[in-house]
Every structure is written in C-alpha cells, then in structure tokens.
Amino acid sequence: MSSLWLVARREIVTRGRTKAFVIGLVVSAVLVAALAFLPRIFAGPDSYTVGVTGSQSLQAALPQTAKDIEITVRQFPDEAAASKAVLAGDVDAALVADRKVLADGEVDRELGLLLENAHQAAQVQRQLADAGLDPAKVAQAMRVAPLEQVSVGTDTRYSGVRIGIASLLVMLLFFLIIYGSMYVAMGVVEEKGSRIVEILLTSIRPWQLLGGKIVGLGVLALVNLVVVIVAGLGAAAATGLAADLPPGMTGIVISTLFWFLLGYGFFAAMAAALGSLVSRQEDVGSVLTPMTMIMMVAYLVAYYAAFEPGGPVARILSLVPPFSSMVMPVRMAGGEVAAWEIALAAVLMLLATVGTLALGSRIYQRAVLRTGARVKLSEVVR
Amino acid sequence: MIEIDDLHKRYGDKTALDGVTFSVKPGEMFGFVGANGAGKTTTMRILMGVLTADSGSVLRDGRPLTFEDRRRFGYMPEERGLYQKMKVTEQIEYFGRLRGMGSGDARRATEGLLTRLSLTERRNDAVDTLSLGNQQRVQLAVALVHEPEVLVLDEPFSGLDPLAVDALADVLAERCRSGVPVLFSSHQLDLVERLCHSVGIISAGRMVASGAVEDLRDREGRGRLRVIVRDATPGWTSGLPGDITENGDEVLLTGVTGDGQEILHLAAKAGRVEHFGWQRPTLTEIFREAVA
Secondary structure (H helix, E strand, O other): OHHHHHHHHHHHHHHHOOHHHHHHHHHHHHHHHHHHHHHHHHOOOOEEEEEEEOOOHHHHHHHHHOOOOEEEEEEOOOHHHHHHHHHHOOOOEEEEOOOEEEOOOOOOHHHHHHHHHHHHHHHHHHHHHHOOOOHHHHHHHHOOOOOOOOOOOOOOOOHHHHHHHHHHHHHHHHHHHHHHHHHHHHHHHHHHHOOHHHHHHOOOOHHHHHHHHHHHHHHHHHHHHHHHHHHHHHHHHHHOHHHHOOOOHHHHHHHHHHHHHHHHHHHHHHHHHHHOOOOOHHHHHHHOHHHHHHHHHHHHHHHHHHHOOOOHHHHHHOOOOOOHHHHHHHHHHHOOOOHHHHHHHHHHHHHHHHHHHHHHHHHHHHHOOOOOOOOOHHHHOO | OEEEEEEEEEEOOEEEEEEEEEEEOOOOEEEEEEOOOOOHHHHHHHHHOOOOOOEEEEEEOOEEOOHHHHHOEEEEOOOOOOOOOOEHHHHHHHHHHHOOOOHHHHHHHHHHHHHHOOOHHHOOOEHHHOOHHHHHHHHHHHHHOOOOOEEEEOOOOOOOOHHHHHHHHHHHHHHHHOOOOEEEEOOOHHHHHHHOOEEEEEEOOEEEEEEEHHHHHHHHHOOOEEEEEEOOOOOOOOOOOOEEEEEOOEEEEEOOOOOOHHHHHHHHHHOEEEEEEEOOOOHHHHHHHHHO
16 A cells, blocks of 8 residues: 555656646636636626715615615715716715716616615605604614515526536536546556556556556646635635525535546546557557547536536436536536435446446556557457 | 576467576576577566566576565666656655665665766756666666665666776676676677676577586587697698688687597697687677577
C-alpha cells in the first residue's frame, strides 16, 4: 500500500506544480465565480434613493411595501431642489407633496410600482383617519398577510437556478473526468514508451503502479472540483445569489463528489487499459477514441438532462453506467429524483467501476511491457 | 549464485532463445556478449521478470527467483527510461523509495551516488536538460541506489565518455568485491576482457561459449602455435604437424597436439628462433570465431 501512496504522491507533486494544472485551477475557479456574478449584472438594481418633499407619511410606508429592496429617502425643501437632484442622478425619483413623481425620463418600473403602493397605503390611512377612525385600528386593519405561493404541479420556483447549476455541473464533470483520464493514459504511455515501466515493475506490483497513478491524478482532479465548488458558492454568497439557490445545495455538492469519483474511476481505468496498448504519445488520442466517444454521448445526454431532468432519455441513461455518472448528478441537481432510481444507478455504476478497474488493470499488466507496435485488445483480453 | 537454466523463448515463429544456460557467482563480474538480436536483452528481461520464458528457469541459490528477490536487484533496461521532467535528486530518491528504502536512507544513498558519479552540480536539474552521458549516469544511480544484491545491466557502457566508463567500472568493481554478482551486456569486447572474470557469448539464441575469460583464452589458444624463425632453411616447415599458415618468416600452426617441444627443436635447427609461443586469442577473436 505504501508503494501505491509513493506513486500517487509523485503524480500529485509533479503534475500539481506544472503551469498547466495551476492555470487550469485558477481559470476554472475565476470562470465559475464570474458566473455567480452574472445574475446581478443582468438583474435590475435592488436599492433606490428617493427624494421627498412635504410628505412624512410615505416615509413610513415605503420600507413596509418593499421588504427585499432597500430604499433610502432624502428630504428636499422644495420641488425645484428635488428636480435638480433627479436631473443630477442623485436620486432615482422624487415624490412631490404626495401628488406627483419626478423622474429623469421614465420612472423605473419596479420603483414606480413601489411608490404607487406606498402612496396608496399612506393616502388610504390618512383619509380614513380624517374620516374620524382610530389611527391605531386603521394601521391594524391595513396589515395584510401577503399571498402564499403554492404550486400544485412541479415546484418550478428554482427551475432557472437549477438548470444553471445542472448545466454547470455537466461541463465541470465532463472536463475534469476527461482531463483526469487523459493524464492517466499519457502517464501510462510515458512510462511504457521510455521503458521506465521495466524498472518500476521490478520494484512494485502493477496494481500499485496503476492504482497510485489513478489515485494521484484523481486527487488533483478532486482538488480542482472542490476549488471550483468553493469558488462558486463563495461568490454566490458574496453577491447575495446564495439566497436564490434551491434548498439542498449540500446534498447536490456531496452527490456531485460521489458521482465524480465513480465516473473518474471508471474512465481512468479505461484510459489506462487503452493507453497501455500503445508506446507513443502520438497514438494516445486515437487509442482513446472509444472512451472519448462514450464520454461525448454522456456529455450530450447530461446536457439535455439539465434542461429536461424528467425526460425519457435522461431517465433511462441516468441508470445505465457509465452514462449515469454524469446524467444522474445532473438530474439530481435539476429536479427531484426518486430514491430508488438514485440507489439503483449508484449500485450499477459502482459495479461497473469495480469491473472496469479489474479488467483495466488486467489489460494493463499484459500490455504495458509489450513495447513496439500497437497491441491488439483481443490479444490481451481473455 | 544466479543460474540461468535452459531458457527458451519464441516470438511467433522466430526463435529468440534456444536453451540459454549460464551462471554468475557471487562477486563475479560476468560480461554478456553477442551480436545485435542474438538474445542478450531477451535473456536479461526474462531474468528480471519483465518477460516470461516459454520454458526454462532462473534460479538464485537453487530456488526460483521471486518478485521480492528481484526487488533487491539493480536493473538497467536496454532503452533508457527516466522521468524527463523530474529533478535528478528527486528521481534517484524516488526509485530508492520504490525499492523499499526509508526516506532518510534513500536521501543518503542518493547523496553518495551523486558524488560518486560526479552529478552533484546537476542535482536540481530536470533530466531532460542533461547531456546523454549525464542521463546515463542518472540511470546508473537509479539502478544502484538501493544497494542491490545482484546487478543486471543492459549495455551500461554505451554512450559514455572514457572518464564515465572508468567511473562506472570502478563502481561495478567495488560492488563486485563486496560479493555482488554483476551481469552486464556490452559490445565493447576490450572493455569486457579488461573488467570481467567471466564471459558468455550468445549467438542466435544459443550460448556458444561461456566461462572464465582466462580459461576461455587458454582453451581456444590450445593447439595454436606461432613461430617466427629468421634466416630459416627453406622448406623446414614440411613435416610439421597440424595446419600450416606461412607469412614470410612467421608460421602459424593450428591443431597442434602435445607440448610442441619437437617443433621448437626443428625450428632451432632450421634457423634463429625469434618467437615461439602458444597463440592465445583475444576475446574479440574468440567472439568472431564463435559467432561466425
């Protein structure tokens, strides 16, 4: 076991300090963090400054009508001063003597509604008081509980965010698994082509060498995944987007890590087996074609599943390994998935990963010492 | 003692090894020579367990070699293999650790080898920035770092400058003196003759000669007599035993039996004997003869 860790540590140390890895880590973290800022850039402002002349009642009513929106009220002595402030852009709009709203051009739609509501409430309250009703009773009567939203169909409140998170996951899983597996294959070929493998395999067992390589590169990919998740969630918290995230984010994160490990294990073992068939780096791309094809299909289905998590193709392929490793976490992020489906997919994928690891290391052992021409798969499987 | 016993190996319908047998004793330096494609590398790869023989066995002190035995061997494969981007020191230490050394031991052994092989100045350089000769030294350090109990080196001297050859020869001789069997292959027969106690000559997958270098030279030299007689009576050679090759005053007799005293007698009568002696062939001559 200690030999496996030695191999894994070498992979982590030598690959982890390459420019390619560090740059990839920074770029992916920055990209995901930037994505968290996007809604803020496209959504309207969530704070306004309003100028007021004369009225006092509106000031009390405004914050009540708009709970999520911050409104700063500034007093002006007269209409002229207020209108100057509007033109200068110091305030978004100004309410003059409870009669009219001044704006530079058109009043912002959201702000207009807010002002109208607050104005209505303040006026009703004042007129009722003028009619001789007890102000305290009026205030109590005015307090109305807002309507509660209940969906009788699918809960679609978070569907936009869920689609966003799910499609982000697709890309993340796809790139991390494909890069991790590519590096496994390239490492195998590097050792085979230079015959280091002859020294290695007289020092340690094949499973220790292969296992160490897969574990080491897997740790790096996992580090990349965690960094991206932390960057994304951190940025979401910083921008206030976190409040809009659907419930169960922790569950989504944990299931992503779980499915990543299974998917990576499967594809890395496959990449190692295929990589061990060739002796030159130039041949890695072509020998990995079957693997990249499967990954592309998984990617496309997972992408489709991000937008339609309950669709028939997504439902079926989220159970079939190795597609399930990418489709299932996306379905889980995109909507509700029955527990039995998750359990079945997990068991099947686990079996497939263990099977591929066993078969892959068998092929690897038989092929990795046969340098020269490309080894035929049929010669080493049996 | 390492015994290679009757190894056979075929690749498709091509026979690579056809009953290769020889042994290397503790403290013996064994030179393994043969033409390209004769089967040296195949034999060494089977010895190291990276290739499986069709039949035959490799024994150490009478029992088959195990993986654990081979872990304590030092091995240098035919095609040089190092991690190109890894630093010299890290690389040597890493292979020491893989062979089961603790990190402290591996570091100390690496330091020793860096000094020994004059690599100290390049210790923190990546391997791909080194000259071929220096890469070769690193390769040797990798094979030697764990104080191996047996050394198996495929063409360790190829590509080395004379100074590096001497440095390597010293290291090997030192390991040999401490009782380690050393087996190496080489095309440089003069080097093998100078360094090795024993040689094995392989040709087309068969051992054509093997044994102590001196024995081999004596054996091959037996019956070959070189005589130089100045101012000899013409025709004195007629009636001499064996096959006769004459070149001016020099006469080469092959297939001579006995101690040759009667030939010396005849020569002395015929003229002034300038040279009379058994012709011991060089290793190169034995090699040419053996593989012809």
